[in-house]
Amino acid sequence: MSRVAFMDAPQQPAAISPFVDAAWLAGHRDEVIVADVRWYLDGSSGRAAYDRGHLPGAIFVDLDAWLSGGPGPRGLNPLPEPEVFARGMASLGIGDRSVVVAYDDAGGVIAARLVWMLRALGTRAALLDGGIAAWAGRLETAPVEPSPAGFTPAPWPADLLVQAESLKGWEGVIVDARNADRFDGTLQVPTDPQPGHIPGAVNVPCRENLDARGHLRPIAEVLAAFARAGIEDGSAVVSYCGSGITACHNLLVLEHAELGRGRLYPGGWSEYAADPQRRAERGISPVPDLT
Numbered sequence: 001m002s003r004v005a006f007m008d009a010p011q012q013p014a015a016i017s018p019f020v021d022a023a024w025l026a027g028h029r030d031e032v033i034v035a036d037v038r039w040y041l042d043g044s045s046g047r048a049a050y051d052r053g054h055l056p057g058a059i060f061v062d063l064d065a066w067l068s069g070g071p072g073p074r075g076l077n078p079l080p081e082p083e084v085f086a087r088g089m090a091s092l093g094i095g096d097r098s099v100v101v102a103y104d105d106a107g108g109v110i111a112a113r114l115v116w117m118l119r120a121l122g123t124r125a126a127l128l129d130g131g132i133a134a135w136a137g138r139l140e141t142a143p144v145e146p147s148p149a150g151f152t153p154a155p156w157p158a159d160l161l162v163q164a165e166s167l168k169g170w171e172g173v174i175v176d177a178r179n180a181d182r183f184d185g186t187l188q189v190p191t192d193p194q195p196g197h198i199p200g201a202v203n204v205p206c207r208e209n210l211d212a213r214g215h216l217r218p219i220a221e222v223l224a225a226f227a228r229a230g231i232e233d234g235s236a237v238v239s240y241c242g243s244g245i246t247a248c249h250n251l252l253v254l255e256h257a258e259l260g261r262g263r264l265y266p267g268g269w270s271e272y273a274a275d276p277q278r279r280a281e282r283g284i285s286p287v288p289d290l291t
Contacts, residue, residue, distance in 0.1 A: 016099060018115065018252040019108075019216055020126045022134045025101055029057075033094055033146075035102040036132075037111035039063040039245075041191070053139035055103065055132065059092050059146055063245070066092075067113050075271035076191060076243035079156055085117065086153035093146025096123065103128035103135075107214035109206050109246045116248035116264065119255075120160050127252060130215040162238045162263045164272055167198060172236030174198055175229065175262075177206040177247045178269070185282035191242055193273040196280035198240065202229040203284070206241070206249040222257050234260030243270040 025032070036058045038046035050060040061067065066088030068077040080088075094100060100118055102111040108127040118125035128134060167174060176197050181187035183203040185195035197203070204225060211217050217225075231237055234254035241247035244266035251262045265272075272278055 016124045016126045018119070018126055018256040019129045020101060021129045022136065025128055025135075026137075028099075032099040032101050033092075034058040034128075035061045035092070035094075035100055035111070035114060036104070037061045037063060037067075037102050037114050038104045038106075038132075039110050041189075041242075049105065051141060051143065053141055055135055056137065056140050057144055058103075058140075059144050061088075061092060061102070061114055063110070063113065067117060073271070073274075075267035075274075077245055077266075077268075077270075079117070079161075079244070079266045082153040082155055086151045089118075089151040090149050091146075093149050094118075094123075094151060095149030096152055098123060098149065100125040101128050102126070103131045105132050107131055107207065107210040108216075108252075109210075109249045112206075112249035112252050113245045116251055119252075120157055121154050130213060133214055160261065160263055162265045164265070164267055164275075164278075167238065167265065167272070170200075170238060172233075172238065173229065173231050174201040174238045174240070174265075175204050175231070175247075175250055176201045176269075177204060177239055177241040177250045179205050179207065182242070182269075184284055185280070189242075191270055193270065194280050196273070196282040197269070198272055199279055199281040201240075201281070202231075204229050204231070204250055206246045206253075209249065209253050216253065216256070219257055222253055223259075226254070226257070226259065231259065234262045237262035238265050239263070240265035240268045240272075243268045 034055050036050045036054045038049045069080040102114045104111040108131055115125045115127050176183045180203055183197045188195040239247040239250045239262050254262050
């Protein structure tokens with residue numbers, strides 16, 4: 001195990017896109033913190049995957065410990081308390097002035113949670129386009145033990161969040177990031193309290209933002225997919241998924257495509273559908289009329 005102190009480099013970029021490629025990372029490797037955020041819905045160990053091989057110098061970020069408040073009335077993976085998140089980031093060597101590049105082995109749909117959380121608080125962060133498979137260099141197996149940093153707790157910005165109580169009558173577009181079969185109710189996984197989706201929502205599966213290699217599709221294709229869902233202005237979008245994790249990917253793609261910053265419904269379907277008084281819709285919703 002090696003202990004690494006991540007320093008604020010003088011040539012750090014002033015801003016960073018939500019997505020960077022492997023060439024960018026290679027050219028800025030000494031200026032950023034690389035974070036491995038592998039996590040699996042079936043309960044498989046992300047830490048075990050990290051131990052089998054990770055990008056050189058990458059830290060492991062435990063999603064359950066630091067990126068989620070744990071199951072409860074607000075869903076399976078609600079946002080953690082700001083103090084918990086700050087303590088986790090500090091323990092991982094991520095400070096207020098850090099630049100973070102995160103990856104997973106799912107094209108970024110999991111690591112997007114960390115990137116969205118950091119960006120929401122003003123910390124520079126991006127996804128590695130293509131994830132771990134995009135890295136052509138060697139992988140390491142030795143764990144990295146970072147030196148603690150200073151990360152200041154801050155409330156989650158209210159203008160980037162929507163809670164269940166505000167969804168009824170939402171004047172913009174409510175986007176479900178889950179796969180189509182879960183959205184239309186033909187598939188109900190164990191974590192879905194009931195099949196279907198929030199009434200009036202449209203389906204933009206986050207995994208369809210990616211090509212067969214797990215890279216982000218060309219922006220023109222991304223824009224066309226959003227347009228088919230009736231999305232022209234990202235600031236009018238609420239994104240949700242099963243529990244607020246993969247929904248972050250759609251939000252980062254919206255921002256990357258320069259459509260604006262949408263809002264996250266962190267409770268997701270695991271919160272919304274747990275209340276039997278809330279109606280679930282099944283099938284395909286009509287595209288909203290934005291004219």
